Amino acid sequence: MRGLRERMAGLVADTRPLRNEHFRRLWLANIITVVGAQLTVVAVPAQIYDVTGSSAYVGLTGLFGLVPLIVFGLWGGALADVFDRRTMLMITTSGLIGTSALFWLQAAMGNTNVWLLLGLFAVQQAFFAVNQPTRAAILPRLLTPDLLPAANSLSMTVFQAGAIGGPLVAGVLIPILGYQWLYLVDTITLFATLGAVVRLPRLPVEGPTTSPGLRSVLEGFRYLGGHPVLLMSFVVDLIAMIFGMPRALFPEIAHVSFGGPDEGGLVFALLFAAIPTGAVLGGVFSGWVSRVDRQGYAVIVCILVWGAAMTGFGVAVALADYRGMLLVALLMLVIGGAADMASAAFRTSMLQSAAADSVRGRLQGVFVVVVAGGPRIADVVHGTSAAMVGTAAAAAGGGVLVVVGTVVAAIAVPSFVRYRLSRTTTIAR
Template sequence: MGIRDLVADTRPLQNRHFKRLWLANIVTVVGAQLTVVAVPAQIYADTGSSAYVGLTGLFGLVPLVVFGLYGGALADVFDRRTILLVTTVGLIVTSALFWLQAAAGSTNVWLLLCLFAVQQAFFAVNQPTRSAVLPKLLPPELLPAANSLNMTVMQAGAIAGPLVAGVLIPVLGFEWLYLIDTITLLATLGAVLGLPSLAVVDAATTTPGLRSVVEGLAYLRQQPVLLMSFVVDLIAMVFGMPRALFPEIAAVDFGGPEEGGIVFALLFAAIPAGAVLGGVLSGWVSRIERQGLAVIVCILVWGAAIIGFGTAVLLAGVDGWRTPMLVVALLMLMVGGAADMASAAFRSSMLMTAADDAVRGRLQGVFIVVVAGGPRIADVAHGAAAASVGAGAAAAGGGVLVVVGTVLAALAVPSFVRYRLTRTAAPLT
């Protein structure tokens, strides 16, 4: 295998609509990640409590579940371009409100959490719709490459966001981060305006509601491979995502300031950095046919990396080991990020190729609930566990549960492990 075979497959960028959305994401995702960092940092600065930071998981999870499922139902009835326009404007307005409360000097944690919940509601409708349009633009064999390209951009922004935030928060305050997010979202709005009409094939004629959501879930129950792709991701994220612990670990275990700082930024940037490296070297994903087995291997690597991260945090308390263990902790998070990127590329491609267009929005709604909701459950669980056993032990124990749970899931549903991609010769549209 040569270098050309390892680097990212860029063939999806030959489609002008996908290319426009992808380029807009390069701008938008940096601003979005500034808000991702600013919200927990502001909460921790106001309260000094990881438990309050963990509440972002609860306030993010409820709207993600409700509006993720309902948004998927909307995406199976109405023109998907229209839904993308409405939700993008909603995200812009919500980000502006984040800026307003920070500029006014508010220290009301409940106001911040409620704004976060509203933002996540718009996100929960936007993302299933955005994912559901990809199979209308690209053939199945290019979807893993397209997903890798999208995730590489998102994770690159997730590196730049924390690093910039770590520098700007002590100097400019939180309001500037929220303002930058508001402005950069305009790039995505422009890209969405350039999309053609994206009507649904065989769209339902009834008003989307609880019944259509239930029909989508019933369809999923008949697809054990797709159902298991959600289960293993929940195992990986609920037990293995320690991000709610980063403010405490940065301040307590590695000696950083409570309001942020470079260690805080590096912890937040490490997983995305690994994901970007994995994305740059993702040329191999388009050649993997046994995608189910690939997902299992990737999640096992993720779990092992989180065990290593938690162990490094525990050992940071040994005299003279703080700096070396910080390096080890960051490397473990990077390994985990690369594994998670590959897992997500395979899982999202499996979902896109196996689902009918008439239910694709609803299944993408379930996907976003799982992908984004799992880490929010983890925020609550890790925040509570850290209060009892400490941040390092909570992280390492979660990694152990990931490995055990993934092995049990693979043994329970062997058809998932045997799943293979069916290739087609469909041209780019």
């Protein structure tokens, strides 16, 4: 019985990073903040549709969100490699509080100008794009390399849990409280993160710095090009997301394949919730990630599991007329979500531990761009493919391409597969 308990304890999330007071405060604050953030994620498109009655205007949030993420994600990474990162986090968190407060103000005043909404959204995404690479770049200064996978898993679990619960809560509260109260909750909860950031130690960049302009951004790309292991962490993620993320097919699959109503419904909601549910489950049972030294090999295995799961999802959709296929399809998405969470934890940890501190911010900026851009490209690829070959073939075929592309990438750059964790670093106090 004792042996069984020990094995189960080894499966549950590794909480050792929480012993570090700085990480613990940031993580606990993130639990509070993610609730408000997800309320805003739902409230913005809902208010835009309420104001305009047009899905086309809602679709513009993709453009107004992606462009700042790309521009300020790359530039923000350069800023994080020059200035004290604690200071950068204080500025960007304050900026997020300010934009959230402005969302509240415009909603409370009954704003009907969609361009004001979209403009505020773009500014908010710009602050977010600078904040995220800075936040990721500080973890190797707070924790030893062997704790980074566990720390990233804990952080991703909170985010994914918010991605499930936030939309459900917002959908219930909007008709009752209105948009302004959701924005106000977001504004108030962000102060928890600001309080955690203020209590961080000073975190100046270790190593040489340059001015945070275009030249600095290009130097980051040159550094990336000279380190195949780091470059491959982006390549395999793009392969997984572009070919394997079928979310653009969910509305049609829910309606046509599984008989849901054309305006959404339960099946539609379950399909969208399945991948983040898998990510949360993967995070809860992520105790094993801290014991893995061969992180490159682990990433390849995780992405192969993701590709196989998306292939299985497509097959289940093709066999939708048979009883129980909806459960099979959802199970495949859950498995894929768990694999993707583990892959992301390892890839983030590799970027944090294998890169020099003087370029960590810029590489994390590229990471933000890839994470944001890959699924959006996937939406176009899958939507176009489904129009030609159908949703089932597009989903299953995409999964197969993930497997093939990942195997080719692993063969082409064997150093990535051989990459092992180094367990030494300097910790900030």
